[in-house]
Amino acid sequence: MEIQALYIKAFGGLKDYSLRLGPGATLFYGPNERGKTTVLTFIRAMFYGLGERRGQDSLRERYTPRDGAAMGGNLWFYHEGVQYEMSRSFGPRKGLDQISLIDLDSNRLVEPFDPEQPGKELFGLAQEVFANSVFVESSGPRVRQSGGADQALWETLSDFMVTPDAKVTAAEVQGRLTKAKLRLRSASGRKGEIPELTARVAEMDEKVRNLAAIQDEEAGLAEELDHLQTRLGALRSQEDSLKQRLSLFEYAEDRERLRLAQLPQTELAALEPEEAQLEQALEPFGADENARRATLNKLQKELQSLLETEQRVQMTRAQRRESRRRYQNILRIAGLALAVLAVAVLLYAYFMLQGDLRSQVMAVSAVGALIGILLYGQRHSAANWIIRGKSEAAAEARSTLDGRLQQFREDCAALGYQPEAGFASSASDSGTSLQPEEQATSNGLRKLSDLPALGIFLHSVEEMLEDRQSLAKEKQRLLAAARREEEALGGRIAFGQRLEIQRQALKHAGADPDTARVDYPAADRLAEELLLLQAERLTAEKQESETRVRLESLLREPGTGAAISPSALHWQMSTELREEQNRLDTLVQRWRALELAENTLANNLLELREKLLPRLAESAGGYMQQLSRGRYDTIQVTENLGILLRDSREGHYYSPENFSSGTEDQLWFAFRLALTDYLGEGRDLPLLLDDLFMNFDDKRAAEGLDLLAARAAEGQQVILLTCHKRIAKLAEERAGWSARTLP
Template identity: 20%
Template sequence: MKLTKIEIIHFGKISEKNYDLKPDLDVFFGENEAGKSTTVAFIKQIMFGFHLKNNKSAFFEDYFPLSKASPMGGRLHFQDGEHEFILQRTYASGDSKKGSLKVYLDGQEVPENVFFDKIKNIDGDFYTDSFIFNQDMLTQVNSLNQNELMERIYFLGAAQSNKLLALRKDYASHAADLFKKTGRKPIINQLINELTDKKSEVSDISNEFESYQALLLQIKKLESEQKQKQAQLVDINKENQKLLLMKQKIKNFDEYQELQKQQKNIAFSPELYDQAQSLSLEIKNLQASLDSKMQYVDQLQKQLLLQEQVKKMQALVDQKAEFLQWQNEVSQLKRNIQQLNDEIAQIQTINPDISKIENLTPEQVSNLRNELQTLKSQNTNNTQKAAIPNWAGWIIAIVGLILAFAMHNFVWLVLMLIGIGLSIWTNRESKDKGAEVDQKVAFEQKYSLNSDTFDLDSTLNLLYQIQAKQKTVLQNEADLENLNSQIKEFEVQLAHLLQVNVSNQETVISSLRDLTQELTNQTQIKSKFEQLNQEIDHLKTQLKLQKQNLLLTFSKANVQDQAEFDELRKQSNIQAKLKLQLDTIRNNLGDDLDKIKNLESENNSIDQKLADLQKQAISYQNEISDLQAKLAEIRVKQDNLADSNELFNKKQELATLQSQLQDEMLDYLSDLAVSNWIGRSLDLASNERFPKMLVSAKEYFKLLTGGRYVDLKLDKKLVVVDDQGKKKEVQYLSRGTSEQLYFALKLAFVEQIADEISLPILIDDAFVNFDNQRTEYIVKLIEKLSAKMQVLIFTNRKELANDLNSSVINLSSEVR
């Protein structure tokens, strides 16, 4: 069966890698940490299951994806003749530790055993021991001492020889822990010593037990005598009891006669007494309830206020809405006053002239109007006239004078006359205008008003508006004062009624709330007061009726009051008790009543008999005490000796030790037998396969040693033959040569079982410590081995990879 392809999904640091393999030899080259050992572990674990970090086995079982990749695992392709097997094993969260395995034969999924039957159902440990050659294997070999290595070499022909040797060693070691001929610590040696000591103890206790039995016979004799004396004492006590009983009966008879003398006939009715008791209790309860309610009424009476005060409180509460209305009106009036004052100030700001005429009388206003109209009228006339400057006439006159020298017509004369006339006219107008200016200045000084810009009607209109608003403000202030007066009066009444300081709206509202609650309380108190008075009247009626019924009951019982009735009941109880005592004594005496009447005179004779019996009882009691003292003394002696229980316990302990020794001996003999049986089985298995292995092994050994050793022979012992023909027993070989021999035999073993188990050999840096000369030997060995079996080489030695006649898979360039 040849491995043809490796598909790695996720395993260790390797992800998504495929390798196609040849049927004879493939070389995987890579530096350290390139993934060589990871690939070897992948091949083994896909076939035999993952172990992960919490279940490590001997070789590379703690691989897990470095990233959060899922699933872990991959596939192996095997070619078996014309058929192809594909093994797919994956691991994801929730799977078993071995992962999930699927086996495909020619593309169809088949049960696992179809594949494993082909390889004889070997396990991962067998595959590791037989088909994997790596530094861990060499490390195991290096850890063996010379004798252990010789055993490994000799028994290599047996399948699972490493496990069997380890198992044989465990059984032999366990047998040595159980027993040693000269030892003291092994458990069997300890049990033998304990058993000897325990037998001595049992012998001593047996002797004590014989003495114990002798004392036991004495105890039985004394106990028999004691029982006889006790029986006689019992008879005396019985006779004494009879006499005492008779004496007591006589005494009871005397008491019986005395009680008969005290008997009286009392006319007492328990029914009437119970009725009186019930009525008395009911009267008592009614009186208590009446007193309680009257006390409660007194308390409520103190809490009730006078009707006049309640009316005042109610009136104030009824005014709450009106008070709140007052408060709202006060707030509204304050806002109105503030608004009107703001409007007045705004008007005065817009027209400052208002303040200059607001204090004028109507007559002064009329004069102001006339003077202002005169000024405005003059200003209008002046405006309508052409504004001709004074110097314009003189210019015209000068132009006329100049023309007089230049022209000889009358034009210059006309111009001179016009200029002179115009100058005269403008001069007169200028004087009139000056007078108007003087009038305007006088007006402004008188009224502090600008006649050109002052608008009297508009200013008066604004003044009238201000005066109207001021009047409204005065009216609002009067209303506000009136409302504040009413609020103050309300607060005074409220403060006087509640005897608290009421200074603002919040305290008023809070006080009114308290008044409302107090009125509610007064209503409830009044209602409860009236209800209690009704209940009190009803209780008084009931109390009067029950008292009448009680007096009627006293009359029927012929008593005056409850005290007399109680005394009558007391006498009745005394008589009932007397009757009960008489009946009891009569029943106790029974048929002996008549007999006792006759024995009353013999009371002294009974006393004498009792005294005699007492003396006899004391004598027997003393004798019994002496017997008990003797018994106690013997029992003390007996307690110091071993009894049957102690003897039985010691014998049980002896039997337990014997049984424990027998069990340990069986374990010891079993371990010894199994160890010997494993050794014998290894001998038989090795003797059967080992000679066949020597044929291939001597050829591999020759290659590994560079021809220094040329042959292997097996007689009674395994010997090697060097190139000089000299024989040497294996135990005398050097350590290095012994390891080479082990390596050669292991390869020969794999070759020997190839007809039944054909799987690839994995060599992982097993030759990392070999020098160049020995590497040449390895190259020849691998070429020879790959001609018979499939070999996968994993190495970090570039010269070895180049020397092998095969293509090289470079892992260093694929895994980082």
């Protein structure tokens, strides 16, 4: 790979900054604060990003421009014969970063396999490997660990051949493995993160099961509550329907009550014409009941007296007729007897006597016969003459009776009596002539014939008085009934208004109140049915309330009473359980990996000792011999992976801590070159160096520059940035170096 040029839009203290790079070995000189470290960090960020760490170790925070400008820029490079242009912008966090990679030869956009760290694909190196091999920061060539020892343990083991930290021995690695394993699980298996997490997972799993059971119970209660509410809705609908039907019956009953309450008033109104008619008929009898009763009693007494008098007159008349008939019979018998005797004497004298005696006897007989005939013929007149005294008394009594009758008739006529026209006796009808006395009697009888009619009139008046009294009592009864009904209804008018409101409400509810009829048995049946339905509804409401209470208690945390959501808690607890289970699985996998690493560490160490480390030590020893001009010629790796350096003058091996910092930097630089050789097999890797020789004296720096120039001559791009003029001057004096000043 060859990096051709870069353009920094904004990064750290650099803005709108361009730098052209070239092949071979190039040294850029610039004083402090010129941006040499920023340039190298920018190149590294273009390939591996800025990460997500915060704080003083955060490259993103460290290189954010002070004016808040967006970080980003472009990088042009050759890789495997193809020219590329990479553009990147860095946001406040990793998720806002953007990258584009263009193949300039075909002018097409290339999608990186890892947009965050395209260097993995281009270099074939992880970021930590890149940072510990071809990229040297200003802190020197020492390899470094990423993060703490526990987190870096696997990186150290897996990348041991590229990150051989001399401070981490094999024994320490084994100790860390054992310590990490014991921290995860003790030898007894009862302590450690895994047992604790296992217990917690079991506890959480139990809670999840309980929550699932609660959730199932909640679903069951909710379904039961929904069923009860549906049932309650149906019961309430039936109850409303029954109430509406019962309301129709109640409306009909109330309407009937109102009608019955209005009956006394209706009957009172119907009684008024009859009362007025009775009052008009009884008005002549007096203004009040007592006067009318007194007048009626007086007339009744007079009528009774007239009837008694008439009876006496009738008896007297009958007696006179009997006396007349008796006298007439006597006179008829006497006359016939006298006539027969006179005829017999006459015949006797005519046949038996002679002479004057005969004549005398015959004359006397003739007179006797004549007298007998007269008696027979005038028997009626004679009888009347005989009883003439009694007839005069009867006529006088009749005259008095007629006067009283006439006065009574006039009194009754004044009170409204209307006699019937015409009167004819049986005698008139028969054509028989009446004697004067009998004619007078007949006239009296004709007058007396009004008495029954007058009696009927008075009786009718009495009945009218009774009717008036009954009418008054009925009126009082109706008035009392009307008052009672008024009180029972709470006011007939107000009751009627309420009844009309009830009627409108029923019509609004879709019922037809006008067709409602009173049906007490049906209403009673409906009332009983409604009571049963209400009892069933109350039972359902009680069940619904109990179910709701159970559901609410189920949805509250025991003890605190705080509202909870079993489904939400189940989801949350299940999520936490999955996370904890994943964490447990990760820990178990880590423990197994640690166990596997512990079991295979010996084999790995053996392999490192037998294959890789001797090769690295041999390659690094050669570079160290060139850098030290033969003083240090051999590097040895101990059984516990410690590094020893042989001093050719003394023939002894020493650990790096026994040498100066310059010699120690030479050792690590030699290892860097050896690692680069190892990693560069089949790869075209540049060397990016920041003040690599700051701890080197001029002699050692010159040796290092010559060594790097030789590598550049072999085709490897070397970019060295320094703030030391002596290093820049040495580079200018060395062959194969292009020394330039940073803009």
